[in-house]
Amino acid sequence: MKLIPPDLKRCQALKPNKRGPFSFGSGHKMIRCTNKPIFIVTEKEPAEDGLKGSMSLCAHCLAVFSKQMPDKYVELTNIKKEESPKKEK
Numbered sequence: 001m002k003l004i005p006p007d008l009k010r011c012q013a014l015k016p017n018k019r020g021p022f023s024f025g026s027g028h029k030m031i032r033c034t035n036k037p038i039f040i041v042t043e044k045e046p047a048e049d050g051l052k053g054s055m056s057l058c059a060h061c062l063a064v065f066s067k068q069m070p071d072k073y074v075e076l077t078n079i080k081k082e083e084s085p086k087k088e089k
């Protein structure tokens, strides 16, 4: 299995679409967050395949994530400290 590397340009959280949990036959659609990520969360313990998963999250999604996932399972890395993002536009 190949892990998807964290996307430093776009938050990788998926949010339910505006219809919420009720899909009415349209399938379970999730919309990818479009915010710029500021943190990377990495699993502290490798999964069964021996790989540690990681993903980028914006501040908003991190707050949601933290409520669902106790800190002890993940390590947080501040993207801005790790590398200076290139100016865009």
Ligand SMILES: [Zn+2]
Binding pocket: 011, 012, 013, 033, 034, 035, 057, 058, 059, 060, 061, 062
């Ligand atoms: Zn986000």
